[in-house]
Amino acid sequence: MTTSYHKKPRPPAYRMFTMQQVAEASELQAGYCLACGNMRDCCEPDAREYECEECHELQVYGAEELIIMGRVQ
Ligand SMILES: [Zn+2]
Secondary structure, three states: OOOOOOOOOOOOOOOOEOHHHHHHHHHHOOEEEOOOOOEEOOOOOOOOOEOOOOOOOOOEEEHHHHHHOOOEO
């Protein structure tokens, strides 16, 4: 019996970020995409649902928002 194997990894439902990543984003005025993890510039710390330049999902959040949402390990 064979199962088809897809190489493309599915993003985890709950992507987490480290304190270091969030501190860096805060310093750079950047945010992170919850869908693919890409960092996006020009994000206020309280940015919500910005468009990701990488995957074009509206899932980019600013550093403070990530902390409020409990996405920091
Ligand atoms: Zn993305």
